[in-house]
Every structure is written in C-alpha cells, then in structure tokens.
Amino acid sequence: MGVTGGIAAYKAVHLVRLLIKEGHDVTVVPTEGALRFVGLPTWEAISRQPVTTSVHDDVARVRHVALGQNADLVVVAPATANTIASMAAGLAGDLLGTTLLATEAPVLIAPAMHAEMWRHAATQANIATLRSRGVHLVGPADGELAGGDAGPGRMSEPEEILAAAQALLAPGDLSGLRVAISAGGTREPIDPVRFLGNRSSGRQGAALAAEAAARGALVTLVAAHVDAAVLDAVEHPSVVVVHVGTAAELAAAMKDASASADVVVMAAAVADYRPREAADHKLTKAEGGLGRIELVENEDVVAALATARSQGRAPAGQTIVAFAAETLPDADDRRERARGKRERKGVDLLAVNLADAEHGFEKSHNAVEVIGEGGAVIAEASGTKRQVAGAIWNAVLGIR
Numbered sequence: 154m155g156v157t158g159g160i161a162a163y164k165a166v167h168l169v170r171l172l173i174k175e176g177h178d179v180t181v182v183p184t185e186g187a188l189r190f191v192g193l194p195t196w197e198a199i200s201r202q203p204v205t206t207s208v209h210d211d212v213a214r215v216r217h218v219a220l221g222q223n224a225d226l227v228v229v230a231p232a233t234a235n236t237i238a239s240m241a242a243g244l245a246g247d248l249l250g251t252t253l254l255a256t257e258a259p260v261l262i263a264p265a266m267h268a269e270m271w272r273h274a275a276t277q278a279n280i281a282t283l284r285s286r287g288v289h290l291v292g293p294a295d296g297e298l299a300g301g302d303a304g305p306g307r308m309s310e311p312e313e314i315l316a317a318a319q320a321l322l323a324p325g326d327l328s329g330l331r332v333a334i335s336a337g338g339t340r341e342p343i344d345p346v347r348f349l350g351n352r353s354s355g356r357q358g359a360a361l362a363a364e365a366a367a368r369g370a371l372v373t374l375v376a377a378h379v380d381a382a383v384l385d386a387v388e389h390p391s392v393v394v395v396h397v398g399t400a401a402e403l404a405a406a407m408k409d410a411s412a413s414a415d416v417v418v419m420a421a422a423v424a425d426y427r428p429r430e431a432a433d434h435k436l437t438k439a440e441g442g443l444g445r446i447e448l449v450e451n452e453d454v455v456a457a458l459a460t461a462r463s464q465g466r467a468p469a470g471q472t473i474v475a476f477a478a479e480t481l482p483d484a485d486d487r488r489e490r491a492r493g494k495r496e497r498k499g500v501d502l503l504a505v506n507l508a509d510a511e512h513g514f515e516k517s518h519n520a521v522e523v524i525g526e527g528g529a530v531i532a533e534a535s536g537t538k539r540q541v542a543g544a545i546w547n548a549v550l551g552i553r
C-alpha cells in the first residue's frame with residue numbers, strides 16, 4: 154500500500170487496519186511526503202512489517218522490484234496530484250515509484266487533493282492516462298476538504314477503498330469479462346426546449362452495471378438521461394459511465410463499447426422514431442409546427458449490434474442480451490411477442506418485463522422472464538432491480 158503526502162494519510166492508517174483485519178498482508182510504502190504527515194513508526198506498528206521509503210534501504214532483498222512483483226494488489230491511498238503525475242509519467246524516483254513500475258498486479262488509487270487541483274487539466278489528463286492503462290480508481294468523493302473548502306477531491310472513506318480492494322482481490326464469477334450496458338431513456342429533440350422521450354429511469358440498467366462490477370466485470374455503462382442519484386449507486390472502480398442524449402448518440406456509444414465487449418446488454422429504452430428536423434428555435438403555436446411533427450425511423454440499435462457480431466466486428470463468443478417492456482396483460486402473450494422479438498433481432502437472451510402502473514418503469518422492483526434458445530424461458534426473476542440483475546447475469550453465465 155502506497156501512502157503519499159496528503160492530509161488524508163491519517164485515514165490511510167485506518168485502511169491498513171481494515172485490510173489486516175480482513176486477513177491481508179500489508180506492506181506500507183510511504184513517500185517522503187507522506188512521512189511528514191504520519192511517521193514511520195506508526196506504519197511499522199500498524200502493518201507489523203518493516204517500512205522503508207527509499208530504494209537504497211534493504212538493498213540485499215531488492216525491495217524496489219520485489220515488493221511490486223510479489224504484490225497481489227497495489228493500493229495508493231491517498232494518491233496526491235504529484236504522485237498521480239509521477240505514475241502517468243512512469244517516474245521511479247522512490248520506492249513507491251519503482252514498486253508501481255515493477256508490478257503486474259491490479260493497481261487501485263484513491264485520489265485526494267483540493268478540488269482545483271483535481272479539476273486541473275493536467276491532473277485530468279494524467280487520470281485519463283492511468284485509466285487507459287487499466288489503473289482502477291476509487292473516488293474522489295465530493296465533500297469537505299482540508300482548510301474549510303469543499304468540492305470533489307476528498308479521499309473516499311477507508312471502508313469504501315477496502316470494498317474496492319476486496320473486489321479486485323477476490324474476483325467474482327464475471328471476472329475479466331468486458332461488458333457494455335445501456336441504460337435510461339433517449340430524448341429526441343423537437344426544438345431547444347421540447348423532446349420526445351420515455352419513462353425509463355435507467356434503474357434496471359444501473360443495477361445490471363453495479364451487479365456486474367461487484368462480480369468482477371469491467372463495465373461500460375452508456376447512460377441516457379439517468380439521474381445522478383441512480384448513477385451514484387453504480388460508482389465502482391470498474392465502471393466507466395458514458396453519457397448520451399439521443400438514440401443516435403446511444404447507438405454510436407454502444408457500437409463503440411460493443412466492439413470490445415464480451416457481453417452486451419441493451420437495457421435502455423431507445424426511441425424508435427425522431428422528429429425529421431429539430432427546430433433551432435422554440436416553436437410557437439402561431440407557427441403551427443407543434444400540432445404536426447413529422448417523424449423518421451431511428452436505427453434499430455439491438456439489430457445493428459447483432460449484425461456487427463455476425464460480421465465479425467465483435468469479440469468471438471460475444472453474448473447479446475436485449476430487453477422488452479410489454480404492456481400486454483397476459484403473460485403468454487408477452488412471452489410470445491418476446492420470442493418473436495428475440496428471433497427478429499438475432500440476440501441470445503431477451504428479458505421481457507411487464508410495464509404497467511405498478512411494474513417496470515421508474516420503480517425499484519421488477520419482474521422478468523428471460524427467453525433463450527428456441528424461445529425457452531430459461532430464467533424468471535422478481536424482486537429488487539439488483540436481484541433481477543443478479544438473475545440475468547446468472548442466465549448469461551449459464552449460456553456462455
């Protein structure tokens with residue numbers, strides 16, 4: 154565990170305790186800066202391991218590479234702006250730097266700094282570089298910062314960092330799978346203030362993303378107008394959220410994400426049609442443009458993704474799951490329609506749910522049937538959307 158020179162270093166003491174309580178062997182590698190905040194004896198006492206900060210200590214055991222080579226996970230908490238920049242540049246000026254270059258284990262960082270430092274283009278570019286190399290992030294949280302300021306930059310709480318570390322250390326049954334999930338409802342502009350939309354809240358898609366990440370998958374969540382509160386529940390080092398607005402934007406983002414995804418789940422409600430033209434000014438009654446809006450058909454995203462797969466523009470063995478919200482009150486009728494849809498679209502699984510006043514959209518609970526090969530109902534699930542998500546992932550694993 155790397156500790157760097159921020160006020161939050163005192164909270165890292167608690168994190169070391171938590172990791173040890175969970176049974177992990179922790180070697181603390183503080184920077185010189187970190188030792189200005191919490192002294193070496195504290196780290197040695199709390200971790201019950203010798204602690205050094207320089208590459209010139211304990212040279213006989215080649216600690217500068219051995220620590221990284223032997224680690225199952227490297228956590229940097231807090232990660233200062235300075236250390237994040239060093240990591241992005243690949244600097245090896247101290248024991249933490251050499252350890253980070255020598256390790257092939259997952260790396261998890263918990264950034265902590267003032268909001269201005271976090272928002273700075275240099276820090277954001279460094280974070281993007283680290284993400285692109287597969288470094289996992291937890292936080293930073295939005296909240297009170299040292300010196301009475303507030304904003305994004307506060308280190309995540311030790312319990313949250315522990316959970317992210319545990320997820321990386323104990324891979325779940327979706328470990329290593331890259332998944333692309335769409336969630337929410339698209340909006341097709343009529344004019345600058347109006348749109349054609351739908352009632353999808355994105356909760357089921359968000360639950361699928363959270364469940365997949367908790368079980369070890371690397372998730373790209375393409376979110377169309379999903380509330381921040383719903384997305385909060387998906388915050389996880391392995392989830393990247395891509396925000397989109399219209400059906401065309403969603404199609405482009407999903408094609409992009411699906412090109413390298415092992416599993417694709419289309420849980421978003423995508424508009425079938427859009428106004429032929431979006432007016433560049435607010436339409437008025439007097440103009441008469443509102444009473445009659447001409448619509449043109451949008452691309453069928455699910456069918457397009459299935460076609461991409463059949464043409465080899467997706468990883469071999471990709472699984473595609475689609476959703477159908479149906480208002481037909483009779484379960485047999487819904488099932489029949491879902492079977493037809495599954496065939497037509499060329500997907501592996503189709504999760505069909507009843508959408509009425511009590512079920513489906515905007516609700517925390519859901520009930521689905523999963524239609525598979527030959528139109529068979531291979532899974533049924535009802536409960537919270539997270540429970541339903543669990544059942545859907547089980548069904549996906551069952552056919553892979």
Ligand SMILES: Cc1cc2nc3c(=O)[nH]c(=O)nc-3n(C[C@H](O)[C@H](O)[C@H](O)COP(=O)(O)O)c2cc1C
Nearest residue numbers: 157158159160184186187233234235236265266267
């Ligand atoms: C009181 C105090 C608090 C600091 N807190 C932070 C912080 O939270 N985040 C940060 O990036 N830098 C912080 N700094 C600045 C770093 O200590 C400084 O950039 C240092 O060079 C970091 O070195 P390191 O990354 O090798 O530990 C703080 C400095 C002081 C004096």
